[in-house]
Amino acid sequence: MNSDSAKSALNLQTAEPKSGIGAVPMWLVFVMVLLGYRGCVAFENVGGTFNPKLYGPYTSASDLQAYLVKSPEEERYMLGKKVYAESCSGCHQNNGLGVAGQFPALSGSEWVLAEGSGRIVRLVLNGIGGPIKVKGVDFNNQMPPWKDVLNDDKVAAVVTYIRQNKEWGNNLPGVTPEQVAAIRKKVADKADFWQAADLEKINVNE
Numbered sequence: 001m002n003s004d005s006a007k008s009a010l011n012l013q014t015a016e017p018k019s020g021i022g023a024v025p026m027w028l029v030f031v032m033v034l035l036g037y038r039g040c041v042a043f044e045n046v047g048g049t050f051n052p053k054l055y056g057p058y059t060s061a062s063d064l065q066a067y068l069v070k071s072p073e074e075e076r077y078m079l080g081k082k083v084y085a086e087s088c089s090g091c092h093q094n095n096g097l098g099v100a101g102q103f104p105a106l107s108g109s110e111w112v113l114a115e116g117s118g119r120i121v122r123l124v125l126n127g128i129g130g131p132i133k134v135k136g137v138d139f140n141n142q143m144p145p146w147k148d149v150l151n152d153d154k155v156a157a158v159v160t161y162i163r164q165n166k167e168w169g170n171n172l173p174g175v176t177p178e179q180v181a182a183i184r185k186k187v188a189d190k191a192d193f194w195q196a197a198d199l200e201k202i203n204v205n206e
């Protein structure tokens with residue numbers, strides 16, 4: 001092979017690319033739009049990876065309202081949790097298990113888990129002292145009255161909280177401030193604290 005023909009063979013292989021503007025193929029534009037759209041759908045489906053508690057995927061105004069506005073029952077439970085932390089947990093403890101020999105448990109207590117709240121509301125209003133049996137364990141101590149400290153809303157809230165505390169495995173009907181007000185009226189003349197024996201004579205539904 002002579003050098004000329006070798007050169008022209010080389011030229012053929014390394015032909016200079018031409019500069020200029022070519023049209024983007026339509027199929028590529030189409031695929032890119034489709035991928036972009038699919039990406040947005042995927043992002044939307046996982047809540048945009050934002051924390052749903054902070055950036056709820058609300059699709060309507062009523063969705064948002066349901067999230068922001070709590071029912072009166074939920075509000076009462078939340079208030080009860082606060083009242084419990086402030087007024088009760090010092091003795092009965094956060095876990096509701098009390099302190100052996102001093103403060104009885106509320107978690108699993110037959111006093112808390114009674115069918116109605118007649119006794120427990122009275123007990124919170126006036127306090128209780130003397131011998132009492134809770135979950136088969138005897139106590140003989142004293143709990144202060146709350147009638148001058150907690151209003152009807154707060155008594156209803158804290159009783160609702162301990163009767164419905166799911167962490168303690170409870171799920172009983174709560175109490176309304178109206179029910180507390182009615183009981184407060186009935187025991188308005190009672191100045192001292194309750195004895196367990198007297199409280200046991202009270203119908204739990206009254």
Ligand code: HEC
Nearest residue numbers: 087088091104105109111128129130132139140141142143
């Ligand atoms: C200063 C400590 C103390 C505080 C604070 C206290 N309690 Fe008590 N509580 C007791 C004691 C002591 C008894 C048992 C009384 C007895 O021995 O007769 C008791 C008994 C009870 C009982 C009946 C027994 C049982 O374990 O189920 C309930 C219900 C109760 N308390 C609820 C509450 C609630 C609700 C609050 C907050 C509003 C509260 N207590 C705050 C000390 C306390």
